Every structure is written in structure tokens, then in C-alpha cells.
Amino acid sequence: xxxxxxxxxxxxxxxxxxxxxxxxALVKEAYDYAIxxxxxxxxxxxxxxxxxxxxxxxxxxxxxxMAAIMVQDYLGLCPKPSHRVEGGGATGGIxxxxxxxxxxxxxxxxxxxYGFETMSHVQTWKGNxxxxxxxxxxxxxxxxxxxxxxxxxxxxxxxxxxxxxVEQMAHVSVKNHMNAYYNPYAQKRQKLxxxxxxxxxxxxxxxxxxxxxxxxxxxxxxxLCSEEGLTKLEKASGKRIPRIKVSGIGRGTDAMRMADRPHxxxxxxxxxxxxxxxxxxxxxQYYKDLWDRGFRYPGVHSFRAGRMASKEAYKNAGIYDPxxxxxxxxxxxxxxxxxxxxxxxxxxxxxxxxxxFAASGKAFMPGIDYGLDLPEQPVCPVNPSGGLIACGHPVxxxxxxxxVFAIWQLQGTIAKHFGAxxxxxxxxxxxxxxxxxxxxxxxxxxxxxKEE
Amino acid sequence: xxxxxxxxxxxxxxxxxxxxxxxxxxxxxxxSLKEMAxxxxxxxxxxxxxxxxxxxxxxxxxxxxxRFLVTREPDTxxxxxxxxxxxxxxxxxxxxxEIPCExxxxxxxxCHFGSEEFLxxxxxxxxxxxxxxxxxxxxxxxxxxxxxxxSEKWIGMKLKGRFRRxxxxxxxxxxxYPAE
Numbered sequence: 001x002x003x004x005x006x007x008x009x010x011x012x013x014x015x016x017x018x019x020x021x022x023x024x025a026l027v028k029e030a031y032d033y034a035i036x037x038x039x040x041x042x043x044x045x046x047x048x049x050x051x052x053x054x055x056x057x058x059x060x061x062x063x064x065x066m067a068a069i070m071v072q073d074y075l076g077l078c079p080k081p082s083h084r085v086e087g088g089g090a091t092g093g094i095x096x097x098x099x100x101x102x103x104x105x106x107x108x109x110x111x112x113x114y115g116f117e118t119m120s121h122v123q124t125w126k127g128n129x130x131x132x133x134x135x136x137x138x139x140x141x142x143x144x145x146x147x148x149x150x151x152x153x154x155x156x157x158x159x160x161x162x163x164x165x166v167e168q169m170a171h172v173s174v175k176n177h178m179n180a181y182y183n184p185y186a187q188k189r190q191k192l193x194x195x196x197x198x199x200x201x202x203x204x205x206x207x208x209x210x211x212x213x214x215x216x217x218x219x220x221x222x223x224l225c226s227e228e229g230l231t232k233l234e235k236a237s238g239k240r241i242p243r244i245k246v247s248g249i250g251r252g253t254d255a256m257r258m259a260d261r262p263h264x265x266x267x268x269x270x271x272x273x274x275x276x277x278x279x280x281x282x283x284x285q286y287y288k289d290l291w292d293r294g295f296r297y298p299g300v301h302s303f304r305a306g307r308m309a310s311k312e313a314y315k316n317a318g319i320y321d322p323x324x325x326x327x328x329x330x331x332x333x334x335x336x337x338x339x340x341x342x343x344x345x346x347x348x349x350x351x352x353x354x355x356x357f358a359a360s361g362k363a364f365m366p367g368i369d370y371g372l373d374l375p376e377q378p379v380c381p382v383n384p385s386g387g388l389i390a391c392g393h394p395v396x397x398x399x400x401x402x403x404v405f406a407i408w409q410l411q412g413t414i415a416k417h418f419g420a421x422x423x424x425x426x427x428x429x430x431x432x433x434x435x436x437x438x439x440x441x442x443x444x445x446x447x448x449x450k451e452e
Numbered sequence: 453x454x455x456x457x458x459x460x461x462x463x464x465x466x467x468x469x470x471x472x473x474x475x476x477x478x479x480x481x482x483x484s485l486k487e488m489a490x491x492x493x494x495x496x497x498x499x500x501x502x503x504x505x506x507x508x509x510x511x512x513x514x515x516x517x518x519r520f521l522v523t524r525e526p527d528t529x530x531x532x533x534x535x536x537x538x539x540x541x542x543x544x545x546x547x548x549x550e551i552p553c554e555x556x557x558x559x560x561x562x563c564h565f566g567s568e569e570f571l572x573x574x575x576x577x578x579x580x581x582x583x584x585x586x587x588x589x590x591x592x593x594x595x596x597x598x599x600x601x602x603s604e605k606w607i608g609m610k611l612k613g614r615f616r617r618x619x620x621x622x623x624x625x626x627x628x629y630p631a632e
Contacts, residue, residue: 019490063497129567138505139534142622143591144563144570149578152561157580160559160607205562205602259534259580259589300559300580300589 001104002226004246006448007233009222009404010034014187014392017120018217023056023067024074027116027219030397031075034112034221034404039237042076048232049223050108051081055095055115056396057088060130062118071114088134089332091115092220092399093435093444097249099224100446109229113403116219117394127215134438136257148212148335150258150439152204155337158301159206164340164355166206170197171359171372172336173210173389178370180386182422185401187216187392193371197336211336216392220400222407242411243451247430248319250312250445252305254298258439261304263296273297273307275314275347277321286350297351303338303440306345310445313432314347317447322347323362323380326447327428328409330402332436333387342434346445348380368422384409384423399435399444406431410450469493505621507537510548515625518615520553522586533583533590553613553626555583555590557606562599575599581611581628596629 010033012018012026021029035045054068064070068084087094092115099113119127132145140150158164174194180186192210200208224246225233234241255261264273266288274287298304310322319325329346333339340354349357357363361374363382385391385405388398408417409428415421425431430449437443474491477484505512514521523546524531525539532546539546560579563570570576577594592613597606610631619625 019492063495123568125566125568125571128565129569132567137503138508139623140591143593143624144566144573144576144578146563146566146570146578149561149563149566152563153559153578153580156561156604156607157559159604202562202564204564205599207561255540257534257591259591260532260536260540261588262540263587 002106004100004103005225005227005230006244006246006403006407007223007225007230007241008034008038009220009400009407010037011185011397011401011404012219013185014216014218014394016187016214016216018118019120023062023116023118023219024071026118026217027071027114027221028075030219030221031112031114034223038223038233038241039239040233044236046076048229048236049077049080049110049112051102052077052112052114053095053098053102054082054084055091055113055400056084056117057086057091058117058130058395060133061121061127063121071116075114077112087442088437089334089393089395090399090435090437090442090444091396092401093433093446094251094399094442095396096222096399096403096433096435096446097251097444099222100246100249103224103226103229109232110223110225112221112223113400114219114221115396115400117396118217119215119394120217124215139259140257146204148204148207151335151337152207153258154300154341154439155206155335157299158337158341158354161295161299161301162352162355166198167194168355168358169206169211169336169340170194172333172339173197174370174372175364176333176383176387176389177210178368179365179384179423180390182368182420183386183391183418186386186390187214188390189386190390191371207335207337213334213388213393216394218392218394218397218401220397220404222400222403244407244410245449245451246446247449248313248315248317248447250309250314250316252308252312252443254303254305254440256438256441258300261298261300263299266291269297273304273311275307275311277347278350283350290352295352301341302351303341303345303436303443305440305443306342306434306436306445309434309443310346313445313447317449319447322432323349325430326380326432327430328381328384328425329432329434330383330385330406331387331432331434332398333383333389334393334436336389338436339382339387342436343382345443346432346434348382365423366426381425384425399433402433402435403446403448406433406448410448508535511535512621512625514550515615516619516621519550520613520626521548522551522583523547524549531586531588533581533586533588551583551586553615554631555581555611555628557594557609557611558582558589560594560606562602579611579628591623593624593627594629595627
């Protein structure tokens with residue numbers, strides 16, 4: 001495999017509705033930003049780019065089949081090769097990884113990944129219905145299909161198994177909305193308190209409206225390239241491009257129906273799902289005690305796909321202890337509860353410790369006053385951008401948005417792109433992006449790092 | 453005037469979105485069009501699908517006959533609370549087994565909002581049910597609980613199933629209520 005660099009990106013302003021533009025024109029906004037940031041104009045980039053990968057989730061939202069080719073066409077990139085990928089909420093993360101594969105394999109030297117979703121084309125409750133069609137339409141959807149309801153069921157089990165509290169979940173909401181306060185691309189830039197989160201209208205017990213991401217119209221692009229591609233881009237632009245390497249990717253899957261999730265034995269968990277840094281007598285005993293209490297894995301409280309994606313990505317990137325070896329994480333916080341679940345899957349803490357971890361302060365940004373009494377200092381900021389909860393979740397764009405923000409973090413250019421320095425993670429050398437679908441059906445984890 | 457054999461004019465009709473008067477620059481200068489607000493119209497779309505339950509059909513026939521079926525891998529005994537035609541471990545075809553329609557609440561939520569189709573039913577309780585001797589769960593509606601009193605204490609509660617008398621051939625042909 002060849003080394004792959006993530007060299008540039010662009011994001012449209014995420015908004016509840018962007019009727020001023022069609023979806024191809026929305027992608028064009030992100031694309032123009034990405035190539036301008038490289039110091040290039042379209043005719044130059046068009047000559048250099050070998051092909052593209054397109055990302056959008058739902059044909060229902062667009063009511064337009066083959067929407068991806070309309071973007072390719074509008075961007076002026078025909079007749080270059082392209083294909084669309086789709087994997088629910090993880091579509092953007094999958095797109096990023098397919099772009100990586102195109103470059104790593106030697107098929108392309110320069111690959112553009114673009115994604116979008118225009119969710120405002122139907123009313124919110126119809127949108128929820130479309131999203132719920134990403135659950136089994138024979139056995140899940142007809143019972144009262146509603147994704148917030150599915151995630152609420154997971155968290156009630158998490159609460160039961162581990163004693164996770166709604167206040168711990170609210171810490172995630174306060175953190176991500178506050179981070180987004182400094183991110184001009186975000187849809188919801190709000191200073192909130194724990195009480196605000198709990199007082200918001202209940203959507204699916206125990207998740208309130210402020211525990212849940214919103215639907216958005218938005219687009220994002222990233223440009224990936226090989227060493228040869230980098231040389232070509234630098235020659236065309238006449239400037240040196242920061243080396244941000246994609247050092248590892250990982251992907252996992254799980255059963256479509258939450259009800260079908262297996263309940264693995266302790267031995268099976270150790271064999272298949274334990275992360276290397278967890279393989280200590282103390283942690284083995286911790287998990288043994290959980291199993292002795294009746295814990296089963298993954299059940300509906302944990303995402304085995306997220307664990308497997310993390311495990312593979314860490315192995316490929318040479319990461320042993322993610323909490324101390326990754327400087328920031330942009331993860332798929334469609335719900336505050338799923339951010340907590342994902343801390344555990346990604347090994348930032350052990351299974352069962354996500355609630356206390358959320359309220360510890362370790363995942364917060366340094367230098368930002370959240371109005372919370374946090375017992376510990378930041379170690380690895382999670383969702384410094386504000387995540388899905390505050391930025392919005394235009395599905396096909398989301399995983400690429402994470403990649404763009406990660407590139408900017410590692411370039412040290414957050415202040416330039418956000419117009420404010422608050423969200424720049426100090427001395428960021430390595431970041432992880434995590435994209436997640438369904439009730440944990442497809443999960444991608446990709447590691448980006450600054451090459452010294 | 454005699455009508456042309458092949459008309460050269462399409463008849464005007466009143467269906468669809470009609471705006472009879474759209475502001476537009478009157479002269480040759482079209483630059484102000486860049487400032488124009490977007491035109492947003494409604495596009496209705498509806499469709500009826502012909503959905504087959506395929507190999508899962510006996511489950512729905514079972515509900516119509518007030519019998520709750522699960523599927524089991526014949527050799528390992530791994531049993532699916534929501535039927536699957538093939539086992540995920542051995543790849544073998546499963547067999548149908550009837551079990552008593554009673555279990556315990558494994559996880560739940562109260563939906564105060566929902567997808568458009570279910571909005572009129574809010575608030576409603578969704579629960580994942582565990583059954584004795586069954587390895588996986590079943591998603592169902594739970595009734596007989598006060599939605600305003602949601603509590604994690606509900607988890608573990610004993611539940612009994614009840615079948616709709618007039619079957620709709622949906623998984624909601626069975627629903628659950630507290631046994632105590």
C-alpha cells in the first residue's frame with residue numbers, strides 16, 4: 001500500500017435548510033474552498049485529479065436517483081472515473097476510506113471525495129421516517145420505527161448495566177454545543193447548561209432534543225493523494241503542502257437488527273474484541289467481573305462494529321493506547337449517549353466507564369469555559385468541532401466534514417478556517433475520525449497524522 | 453378555423469403548482485437575477501410496495517393464529533427471538549419453534565415524537581423483549597405502562613404477549629403488557 005496524504009478540504013455552512021442552492025451547487029461550495037485552499041483553480045485541478053468518490057445516504061431525500069453523477073457533472077469533472085458509496089450514517093466515512101483505497105492501491109494519484117445531504121426537502125417527521133427505513137422494514141420499522149427511539153433503548157440498557165446517568169450524557173451536549181460556539185460552520189452554536197439539556201422537550205426517554213443531532217443541508221469535500229500526487233499539486237500551486245498522512249483505516253459491521261446482536265461469552269470477547277492496551281490482569285479481571293454480573297457483549301449497549309473498526313485502525317496506525325496516543329477525536333455523536341458508547345468502543349475508556357469519562361473533563365477542550373465543574377484536565381478532546389450534535393448531520397457530508405476538520409487541526413490552521421483560534425487543539429499530531437451507521441451496523445475509523 | 457390534425461398547442465390546465473405572476477426584470481439587464489429568492493414548490497410522491505416476508509412468512513402466519521414462533525439452529529440450539537432463516541454462525545437453515553409468548557423487558561424507550569407514520573400514536577413505548585432459552589431479542593410495543601413514569605426500573609419487568617384478534621400481518625400483531 002502506498003502512503004496516502006489528506007491535503008485539503010472544504011465544508012459548506014451546515015444549515016437547517018439551503019433552498020438557495022441545489023445539491024450539486026452546495027457541493028461546489030465545498031469543492032471550490034478545498035481547491036482554493038491548495039492555491040489552485042478548477043482548470044488546474046481538473047487536469048490533475050484522477051477521479052472521485054461520491055457520498056450521499058438517501059435517495060428518498062433527493063428524490064433523484066444517480067444524484068452523484070449530477071454533482072460530478074456540475075463540478076465539471078466528467079469524464080473522470082467516479083462511483084457513489086452508501087452505508088447509512090457512515091457513508092461519509094466509507095467515502096473517505098474508498099478514496100484512501102483508490103490512492104493506496106495505486107489506482108489514482110489524486111482523488112477527490114465529496115459528499116452531501118439535503119434533508120430539508122421533506123418535513124422533519126417525514127425525514128425521521130426516511131431514516132427509520134434504514135432499519136429492517138419487516139420487523140423494526142413497522143413497530144414504531146424511529147432512530148432516536150432505537151438509541152434511547154440502547155442507553156436505557158447502558159444505564160441499567162453500568163449506572164450511566166442522564167447528567168453524564170448532558171455533559172456531552174454542553175461540551176459539543178459549546179465547542180460549536182467557536183465553529184462558524186456549525187448549525188447550532190449554543191452555550192448550554194446541564195439543566196438546559198434536561199429541560200429540553202423529551203423526544204425518546206431519556207433523550208431530550210438537546211441529546212440528539214439535527215437534520216441539515218450540507219456538503220463537504222476532501223482531497224487525498226499519493227506522494228506523486230502531492231508533487232503534482234505542489235508543482236501546480238507553487239507552494240508546499242503540509243504533510244497530513246492517513247496512517248490507518250479500520251471498518252467493522254454488525255447485525256442490522258439490534259435485537260439480533262449476539263451476547264458473546266467472556267472468552268470470545270477476550271479473543272476477538274479486547275484492545276491490546278486492555279490486555280492487563282487488572283482489566284481482564286474488570287471484564288470478568290462484568291461478565292460474572294451478567295454483562296454480555298455487545299448486547300444493545302455497545303457497538304462491536306466500532307470496536308472492530310478501532311482495533312483495525314489502531315493496528316494499522318501503530319497505536320497502542322488511544323487515549324494518550326491520539327490528540328483529538330471527531331466521532332459520530334448522533335446522540336450524546338452514542339458518544340459515550342463510542343468512548344468505550346474506541347478504547348478511550350473501558351466498557352462501562354463511558355459515563356464517568358464523559359463527565360471527567362478528559363474529552364473537553366483546554367482553554368474553554370464550559371461552566372461545568374470538571375474534575376480532570378483535558379487529555380484527548382472529543383468532537384472539538386462540536387460534532388454532529390451541534391454542527392448538524394447532513395448524512396453524506398458528515399464523515400467528510402470530520403475529515404476536513406481533522407486535516408485543519410493537524411495543519412494547525414483552525415484559526416484561519418474558523419476565524420477564531422479557540423478550537424485549535426494545541427500541538428495536534430494525530431487525530432481519529434469515526435463514522436457510524438444505523439444502530440451500529442457500519443463503522444469506520446480512520447487515523448490522520450502530521451508527518452514530521 | 454379547422455382544427456389541425458396534430459395540435460401545435462398544449463392545453464392549459466389548473467393542476468399542480470401555478471404562480472400566475474412572477475417578478476422578473478423587464479429590460480435587458482439580467483444581473484439582478486442573481487439576487488432572486490429560490491422558487492420552492494411542493495412535489496407529491498407516493499407509492500405502494502408489494503412486500504413479501506419471504507422465508508419469514510410463517511412468523512406472521514403464526515401471529516395470525518396466536519402462536520409465537522422463533523427460529524433455532526437444529527444442531528447448536530442457538531435460538532433467534534426475531535426469526536432468521538439461516539444461522540449467522542453455522543450458516544445452516546434454522547427450524548421453526550413455538551415458545552410461550554412471555555418474557556422480560558431488556559431495554560425500552562417512550563417515544564414522545566416519531567416518524568410521520570407513528571406521530572398520532574405518541575407517546576408510545578418500544579421495548580426489546582428477552583425470552584427464556586432464546587439467545588436474541590424481539591422488538592415490540594409495550595402497553596399498560598404510564599409513559600410519564602418511565603424509569604430504568606422497568607427493565608427486567610415480566611411481560612406477557614397479546615395477539616391482535618384482527619391480524620394486520622405486521623410484527624405489531626403481537627404486543628406486550630406487564631405480567632404483574
